[in-house]
Amino acid sequence: xxxxxxxxxxxxxxxxxxxxxxxxxxxxxxxxxxxxxxxxxxxxxxxxxxxxxxxxxxxxxxxxxxxxxxxxxxxxxxxxxxxxxxxxxxxxxxxxxxxxxxxxxxxxxxxxxxxxxxxxxxxxxxxxxxxxxxxxxxxxxxxxxxxxxxxxxxxxxxxxxxxxxxxxxxxxxxxxxxxxxxxxxxxxxxxxxxxxxxxxxxxxxxxxxxxxxxxxxxxxxxxxxxxxxxxxxxxxxxxxxxxxxxxxxxxxxxxxxxxxxxxxxxxxxxxxxxxxxxxxxxxxxxxxxxxxxxxxxxxxxxxxxxxxxxxxxxxxxxxxxxxxxxxxxxxxxxxxxxxxxxxxxxxxxxxxxxxxxxxxxxxxxxxxxxxxxxxxxxxxxxxxxxxxxxxxxxxxxxxxxxxxxxxxxxxxxxxxx
Numbered sequence: 362x363x364x365x366x367x368x369x370x371x372x373x374x375x376x377x378x379x380x381x382x383x384x385x386x387x388x389x390x391x392x393x394x395x396x397x398x399x400x401x402x403x404x405x406x407x408x409x410x411x412x413x414x415x416x417x418x419x420x421x422x423x424x425x426x427x428x429x430x431x432x433x434x435x436x437x438x439x440x441x442x443x444x445x446x447x448x449x450x451x452x453x454x455x456x457x458x459x460x461x462x463x464x465x466x467x468x469x470x471x472x473x474x475x476x477x478x479x480x481x482x483x484x485x486x487x488x489x490x491x492x493x494x495x496x497x498x499x500x501x502x503x504x505x506x507x508x509x510x511x512x513x514x515x516x517x518x519x520x521x522x523x524x525x526x527x528x529x530x531x532x533x534x535x536x537x538x539x540x541x542x543x544x545x546x547x548x549x550x551x552x553x554x555x556x557x558x559x560x561x562x563x564x565x566x567x568x569x570x571x572x573x574x575x576x577x578x579x580x581x582x583x584x585x586x587x588x589x590x591x592x593x594x595x596x597x598x599x600x601x602x603x604x605x606x607x608x609x610x611x612x613x614x615x616x617x618x619x620x621x622x623x624x625x626x627x628x629x630x631x632x633x634x635x636x637x638x639x640x641x642x643x644x645x646x647x648x649x650x651x652x653x654x655x656x657x658x659x660x661x662x663x664x665x666x667x668x669x670x671x672x673x674x675x676x677x678x679x680x681x682x683x684x685x686x687x688x689x690x691x692x693x694x695x696x697x698x699x700x701x702x703x704x705x706x707x708x709x710x711x712x713x714x715x716x717x718x719x720x721x722x723x724x725x726x727x728x729x730x731x732x733x734x735x736x737x738x739x740x741x742x743x744x745x746x747x748x749x750x751x752x753x754x755x756x757x758x759x760x761x762x763x764x765x766x767x768x769x770x771x772x773x774x775x776x777x778x
Contacts, residue, residue, distance in 0.1 A: 682706025
């Protein structure tokens with residue numbers, strides 16, 4: 362492991378344990394050499410003791426020098442001084458050979474690997490040569506011991522580095538997965554907010570906005586009728602009041618997140634008939650509603666979508682088509698339900714309808730887009746056919762939802778034989 366890696370991760374538990382073991386090993390080996398020299402009363406005992414103390418003092422002082430933690434050159438100089446004193450100790454006593462093993466760890470920790478391996482090899486050769494010099498001979502055991510110690514040191518350090526790299530890769534992978542999960546959650550939240558915003562925009566456009574538009578038309582008609590026709594004006598005001606009550610109910614529904622009031626009071630065909638009657642009474646148009654096929658119970662989202670599309674289409678007819686007659690047809694078929702709204706008004710060119718929000722009048726242009734979005738949300742289709750002077754036909758088709766398979770009945774118990 363390089364000095365930078367040691368410095369950056371010096372507080373990891375495994376590395377801390379290795380350092381403590383290394384320091385204890387150096388102290389034990391130097392104490393062994395000094396004690397044996399004193400006990401044996403060799404001629405070089407004072408020199409051995411001095412060399413052991415000097416080597417230990419330099420070794421202990423090294424980690425406390427700030428330069429050794431930031432400079433590879435300073436660490437190399439300190440290591441060279443340690444090795445020099447060790448060579449002196451090795452020349453004085455054969456017990457100095459045992460210090461080569463912990464010194465190999467020090468070299469592998471402080472030096473880059475390309476320099477550490479040659480340094481360990483040179484230290485091993487020096488240990489073998491010093492041991493052979495004191496023994497005046499050289500055998501397999503003298504060579505195998507230092508070589509085995511150096512090999513163990515290299516294997517331990519390289520193994521730790523491999524484990525450390527794998528741990529770092531796993532840590533980075535976990536961080537990336539965590540970040541990706543956070544980004545995915547943010548994206549899902551943003552998509553949910555956008556979908557809810559679009560849903561509320563469609564609901565408000567098809568209910569409150571259309572209702573306020575009807576109230577405005579009724580009050581304008583009442584204003585034109587005053588003061589010559591007070592009875593007619595009163596009828597328009599009452600219709601406006603009824604529309605205001607209905608819109609208030611819609612607003613409260615938004616708060617409670619319930620189904621449309623018209624659907625709460627009955628089926629979809631009944632709600633469409635009431636819508637046609639209300640529209641005819643408020644606008645003076647001839648609005649006819651008919652049902653084709655056998656009515657089938659639909660999921661609430663399907664009924665809400667069809668009712669809202671009918672409301673929006675009729676509101677467009679009243680506000681823009683200058684029509685005299687509207688036909689609304691709800692058709693139940695085998696695999697789908699269809700709603701057609703056809704008027705005899707002035708018509709328009711569907712391709713020239715401005716995009717939502719781009720019309721000259723702010724807040725307009727959302728009707729057709731909202732209807733298409735409702736149909737698309739339920740895997741349905743909405744088609745608009747119109748031409749100037751030829752009226753308009755809006756056709757929406759929604760597929761029936763796939764039936765939920767009934768759970769398989771439990772197998773009948775076998776008859777006893």
